[in-house]
Amino acid sequence: MITGKNGHGIRVPIFKTQFTGNEEKYVSECIATGWVSSAGEFVERFEREFAKYIGVKYSTSACNGTCALHLALLSLGVGRGDEVIVPDFTFAATASAVMHAGAKPVLVDIDPITLNIDPVEIEKNITKKTKAIIPVHLYGRPAPMEDIMEIAERHGLLVIEDAAEAHGAMIGSMKVGSFGNAAIFSFYGNKIITTGEGGMVVSNDGEAINRASLLKNHGMRKEKRYWHDVVGYNYRLTNVQAAIGLAQLEKIEEKIELKRHVAKCYDRLFSSSGFILPSEENGTRNVYWLYWVMQASDSDTGKIMEKLASKGIESRPFFYPLSTMPPFFRKGLKNSVNIYKRGLCLPSYGGLTEKQQEFIASVILH
Numbered sequence: 001m002i003t004g005k006n007g008h009g010i011r012v013p014i015f016k017t018q019f020t021g022n023e024e025k026y027v028s029e030c031i032a033t034g035w036v037s038s039a040g041e042f043v044e045r046f047e048r049e050f051a052k053y054i055g056v057k058y059s060t061s062a063c064n065g066t067c068a069l070h071l072a073l074l075s076l077g078v079g080r081g082d083e084v085i086v087p088d089f090t091f092a093a094t095a096s097a098v099m100h101a102g103a104k105p106v107l108v109d110i111d112p113i114t115l116n117i118d119p120v121e122i123e124k125n126i127t128k129k130t131k132a133i134i135p136v137h138l139y140g141r142p143a144p145m146e147d148i149m150e151i152a153e154r155h156g157l158l159v160i161e162d163a164a165e166a167h168g169a170m171i172g173s174m175k176v177g178s179f180g181n182a183a184i185f186s187f188y189g190n191k192i193i194t195t196g197e198g199g200m201v202v203s204n205d206g207e208a209i210n211r212a213s214l215l216k217n218h219g220m221r222k223e224k225r226y227w228h229d230v231v232g233y234n235y236r237l238t239n240v241q242a243a244i245g246l247a248q249l250e251k252i253e254e255k256i257e258l259k260r261h262v263a264k265c266y267d268r269l270f271s272s273s274g275f276i277l278p279s280e281e282n283g284t285r286n287v288y289w290l291y292w293v294m295q296a297s298d299s300d301t302g303k304i305m306e307k308l309a310s311k312g313i314e315s316r317p318f319f320y321p322l323s324t325m326p327p328f329f330r331k332g333l334k335n336s337v338n339i340y341k342r343g344l345c346l347p348s349y350g351g352l353t354e355k356q357q358e359f360i361a362s363v364i365l366h
């Protein structure tokens with residue numbers, strides 16, 4: 001039994017880390033060879049293999065997804081005076097990284113069924129100052145990248161995908177993270193694959209990745225040690241983290257298939273429940289980072305969450321719309337504000353049994 005934050009016992013957690021591959025072997029190699037800091041072969045191998053998996057030419061790792069997003073923005077030249085379009089319904093890091101870069105996040109509304117950014121709302125919010133769009137593939141479901149890229153091209157805007165929750169999600173034969181000028185991923189403990197804390201910037205733009213790599217390493221020239229042309233950061237991933245990441249990446253398709261299996265089972269259990277469910281558009285692959293259910297009418301999920309908790313099942317509310325919180329206030333966003341109270345995320349880890357899922361569904365439905 002795991003003890004939750006509230007002190008009650010939790011028998012079915014929302015997420016479980018799974019280390020079923022070469023994690024220990026690779027970490028032992030780091031310790032045996034002494035390469036535990038940010039130099040070492042696993043960093044390069046993980047970066048190379050991850051870029052290959054996503055289908056992009058270049059990548060550079062970072063200490064977490066938020067730093068990766070900060071680096072992506074800076075390396076593409078986004079900064080003071082720029083506006084960046086961000087969905088209102090996402091984890092706060094999407095918007096705070098924009099502010100770290102000195103730019104202004106412009107929150108726009110979402111599609112109330114897919115929960116992803118609405119291209120029509122993007123277009124309405126473009127101004128002379130708009131420099132970039134950050135679509136988020138929320139809860140593992142691909143955002144409508146074809147429409148977003150078309151809008152970006154027509155207006156001369158950059159696109160940085162926040163794929164922190166969507167490793168391996170696809171549109172057609174392309175992975176998310178390969179559509180925009182750059183994309184970022186997170187390897188936090190509960191993401192599709194993890195390095196504990198960690199992140200990655202990927203891009204087909206070699207110069208952008210070189211700049212990101214320079215900035216994350218104190219702005220220090222590669223060929224001239226202790227020479228700094230710019231003010232940089234220390235945003236590096238360690239070899240130990242990369243060792244775990246490489247082992248996780250070797251098993252990523254297995255992990256995604258397990259998650260999709262869990263999602264299909266929930267789909268069946270809730271099919272005639274009246275809940276709005278996550279699904280996938282034709283020709284896309286949702287990786288169901290977190291499976292959610294959303295009440296069709298305007299009622300609170302608090303009661304359902306309490307019921308689940310009393311049976312030892314952990315669940316999680318939707319994100320608060322960013323526009324409702326002090327650092328990001330913006331008035332007039334309707335869909336995000338309308339849906340956030342109606343949804344909740346359910347245990348979604350690969351290996352959850354159908355029996356457990358049936359139990360979870362019965363608690364929710366009765």
Ligand SMILES: *Cc1c(COP(=O)(O)O)cnc(C)c1O
Pocket residue numbers: 064065066067090091093094136162164165186187188197198199
């Ligand atoms: C997790 C997450 C991030 C930030 O990643 P960290 O590695 O936790 O810094 C950014 N955006 C979204 C949508 C996330 O879910």
